[in-house]
Amino acid sequence: MPFELTKEYVGKIAEAIEQRDVATLTAELEELYPADISEILYELDEEQSKYVIQLLDQAVGAEIISNMDPTLRKDLFKLFGSEEIAQFMNYVDSDDAADILNEQPIRVREEVIALVKDRQKARYIIDLLHYDEDCAGGLMAKELVQANVNWTILRCIEEIRRQAEKVEKVLSVYVVDDAGILLGRVSLKKLILARGEKHLSDIYDDDLISVETYRPVEEVADLMQRYDLESIPVVNVQGRLLGRITIDDIVDVITEQADLDRQAMTGLSAEVEEDDSVWMLSRARLPWLFIGMVGGLLGSRFIGLFEADIAIIPAMASFIPIITATGGNVGIQSSSIILQSLASKMGFDKSFSERLWKVFLVALLNGFIISGFVLGFNVLVGLPVRLGLVVSTALFSVVLLSSFMGTLTPLALDRLGVNPAVASGPFITTTNDLIGLAVYFSVAHVLYDF
Amino acid sequence: MPFELTKEYVGKIAEAIEQRDVATLTAELEELYPADISEILYELDEEQSKYVIQLLDQAVGAEIISNMDPTLRKDLFKLFGSEEIAQFMNYVDSDDAADILNEQPIRVREEVIALVKDRQKARYIIDLLHYDEDCAGGLMAKELVQANVNWTILRCIEEIRRQAEKVEKVLSVYVVDDAGILLGRVSLKKLILARGEKHLSDIYDDDLISVETYRPVEEVADLMQRYDLESIPVVNVQGRLLGRITIDDIVDVITEQADLDRQAMTGLSAEVEEDDSVWMLSRARLPWLFIGMVGGLLGSRFIGLFEADIAIIPAMASFIPIITATGGNVGIQSSSIILQSLASKMGFDKSFSERLWKVFLVALLNGFIISGFVLGFNVLVGLPVRLGLVVSTALFSVVLLSSFMGTLTPLALDRLGVNPAVASGPFITTTNDLIGLAVYFSVAHVLYDF
Numbered sequence: 001m002p003f004e005l006t007k008e009y010v011g012k013i014a015e016a017i018e019q020r021d022v023a024t025l026t027a028e029l030e031e032l033y034p035a036d037i038s039e040i041l042y043e044l045d046e047e048q049s050k051y052v053i054q055l056l057d058q059a060v061g062a063e064i065i066s067n068m069d070p071t072l073r074k075d076l077f078k079l080f081g082s083e084e085i086a087q088f089m090n091y092v093d094s095d096d097a098a099d100i101l102n103e104q105p106i107r108v109r110e111e112v113i114a115l116v117k118d119r120q121k122a123r124y125i126i127d128l129l130h131y132d133e134d135c136a137g138g139l140m141a142k143e144l145v146q147a148n149v150n151w152t153i154l155r156c157i158e159e160i161r162r163q164a165e166k167v168e169k170v171l172s173v174y175v176v177d178d179a180g181i182l183l184g185r186v187s188l189k190k191l192i193l194a195r196g197e198k199h200l201s202d203i204y205d206d207d208l209i210s211v212e213t214y215r216p217v218e219e220v221a222d223l224m225q226r227y228d229l230e231s232i233p234v235v236n237v238q239g240r241l242l243g244r245i246t247i248d249d250i251v252d253v254i255t256e257q258a259d260l261d262r263q264a265m266t267g268l269s270a271e272v273e274e275d276d277s278v279w280m281l282s283r284a285r286l287p288w289l290f291i292g293m294v295g296g297l298l299g300s301r302f303i304g305l306f307e308a309d310i311a312i313i314p315a316m317a318s319f320i321p322i323i324t325a326t327g328g329n330v331g332i333q334s335s336s337i338i339l340q341s342l343a344s345k346m347g348f349d350k351s352f353s354e355r356l357w358k359v360f361l362v363a364l365l366n367g368f369i370i371s372g373f374v375l376g377f378n379v380l381v382g383l384p385v386r387l388g389l390v391v392s393t394a395l396f397s398v399v400l401l402s403s404f405m406g407t408l409t410p411l412a413l414d415r416l417g418v419n420p421a422v423a424s425g426p427f428i429t430t431t432n433d434l435i436g437l438a439v440y441f442s443v444a445h446v447l448y449d450f
Numbered sequence: 451m452p453f454e455l456t457k458e459y460v461g462k463i464a465e466a467i468e469q470r471d472v473a474t475l476t477a478e479l480e481e482l483y484p485a486d487i488s489e490i491l492y493e494l495d496e497e498q499s500k501y502v503i504q505l506l507d508q509a510v511g512a513e514i515i516s517n518m519d520p521t522l523r524k525d526l527f528k529l530f531g532s533e534e535i536a537q538f539m540n541y542v543d544s545d546d547a548a549d550i551l552n553e554q555p556i557r558v559r560e561e562v563i564a565l566v567k568d569r570q571k572a573r574y575i576i577d578l579l580h581y582d583e584d585c586a587g588g589l590m591a592k593e594l595v596q597a598n599v600n601w602t603i604l605r606c607i608e609e610i611r612r613q614a615e616k617v618e619k620v621l622s623v624y625v626v627d628d629a630g631i632l633l634g635r636v637s638l639k640k641l642i643l644a645r646g647e648k649h650l651s652d653i654y655d656d657d658l659i660s661v662e663t664y665r666p667v668e669e670v671a672d673l674m675q676r677y678d679l680e681s682i683p684v685v686n687v688q689g690r691l692l693g694r695i696t697i698d699d700i701v702d703v704i705t706e707q708a709d710l711d712r713q714a715m716t717g718l719s720a721e722v723e724e725d726d727s728v729w730m731l732s733r734a735r736l737p738w739l740f741i742g743m744v745g746g747l748l749g750s751r752f753i754g755l756f757e758a759d760i761a762i763i764p765a766m767a768s769f770i771p772i773i774t775a776t777g778g779n780v781g782i783q784s785s786s787i788i789l790q791s792l793a794s795k796m797g798f799d800k801s802f803s804e805r806l807w808k809v810f811l812v813a814l815l816n817g818f819i820i821s822g823f824v825l826g827f828n829v830l831v832g833l834p835v836r837l838g839l840v841v842s843t844a845l846f847s848v849v850l851l852s853s854f855m856g857t858l859t860p861l862a863l864d865r866l867g868v869n870p871a872v873a874s875g876p877f878i879t880t881t882n883d884l885i886g887l888a889v890y891f892s893v894a895h896v897l898y899d900f
Contacts, residue, residue: 266786296772322746336716
């Protein structure tokens, strides 16, 4: 049964903490997984969180900490000394330890590393601190089980026994040569089923997908997803085995990427959650709102130029919203389709001209249909035919132009290394508002012969 | 090195197919993983695809087929007889087999099931066809390794040997009692390290997370992500072990969900890709464009009511776009934040009034800032102060109203069981356009005392 956090439950825990009611607390928390306890800590303050963590087994405390939100963890760690942090580090995998220490001030980081008892773990952490978090090296853990290709199965199992204590999840054993170059892997299933005197060289699988440390995280996610991998070994350029990435870390990468894209598309400039403070929520929204304002004010100056026209035919003003809305809707649809192509990398890239030709055909068809529909409606409700023609001609042109804008902007942003999801947000609606207005008033000017 | 599909490569393969050049084809395709070959098939027609698949080993062919896009697979299978399809089914896991057969006409489905040689597989498939694809039962595979709690380790390894042939990936062994009730699991690591004469009851881990068949897929994804699971057992209401879900299927669920949300948010009514036909692309865009049109036409009728006002103060028309754009932008930002809360389920639900109070505060702050900014600008460029006040008062009200609309709409849709992502799309921009216009002209009416 999945654990459901309720207000009542948090209240009960908070009260038990206040009363230092150790019996209730341990009884309650023993029922939970560490990931659930991390969730409770979201609702407690740092002092309360510290009390809970210190009450529990150090291994459990370490797992709770590695599951926490980085911002909360940073605040919490201000209450802990370097010695205490170092003790937790003994229990977390090297990749999580490196991530946690990267959040700390350099002084704390150095102290903690010096104080970690398990010196191999300390060396692992130092190694991992070198890598950028956006590449395979920044995501890998050093903990893995490796075996020399010349060993017998029996020796290999002996080594697993020795190494496995430090490796929480053994998904497969990596096979290396004497120089540490990765040759392949052996699944635990194969090891169990093989006879002990056989050599690893007889049974290992050399058809193994690995990644170099410098590969971007998205590429790793792509590979693991495409080939249904639970873990992927990480090697240096010489092919030496350095670590492994497990699928749970990749699942987090995929979810984060989707969140970031959604936020970029909806005009939020920072990762915010409903729980954040009013000021943070407000600040995350303001940049794009301002861009919208600037666009809107430019638009108003532009329409101002045509004030004389509007004074003659006030009905022209009524169609401003339909023009701007169409520009925005069509632009966002177009950029969404390109975003998908950029993300999925399915098939090879279409040539630029093929792509635009198709965009043109779709826009032609849709522009024709909706401008025809609007013309019909306007004529039916008795609008002067000439104004109806102005509106529908403008709509048609806006569909064409916005389709191209929505297609070209994400492609250009992607080339420039900017997240193209931004192109599906207020940026494209603002730009297309302006384009739409320019088209509308130009068409009116021509057709009315002002 | 990840495989990169190029136009040249596809051309080479297509030519080899035309010339029936078996040597080149097998040499080239042997280098590739089945998932890569599936990708090549996207670029070939059905006849060519059939030729490639029949050229390869049946097991490889089966894996290529299970990696294919369902639409393409459906077309391809029209060229295969039921007998041939049944042969492929022997090689794919029961969950994939059930998915594939679900795409087929009932007659073919029945024929294939009758023709599958492996009768256990056939029974598995029949079982799985009963489940809805949106619940745990629809995602699980029946292939798994299970062991009776009373067995010794040696007996268990003997059974793995027997069962493992049919189970491609053995991540852990599920432990059941005599009635098949799931009791826990044993990792392969533990099995390797334990002594053979011990009983499973001594070493198995009873702290196991499982799901019932009827649980929605999103809940399974949530659980596996929260607790970092590679696989999760599926049980019936009595707790009997029925199947397991592996993380690769969940990764696909997460990616699909993100894609669906993005499409809903960008006003695409069907899952389309750039590669789809002009007509499909056009059709996916039309419904939301039409809703935009209807909204726009309603808006134009509404503005028409104020034609007399606009004739007197034509400058009023210039600020229509900034009002409608702000409504859209603010509404989308608000709904995006709620979407995130609904998706992450982090922390407990805030009470309704707390939620709205915060929305109100953020809107107050942002509304104040941007309407102040716009007022300042308008006064600086010499706009009549009264018109400036009308515009900024309207902007302020629009920010407030759109924040509430953007918050309440996704919450309401979620309650109604509709994907709340729709609320971040053209729906909210269209609605907010209308609200914005109503506010703007009402404020003008009051302040100008028309």
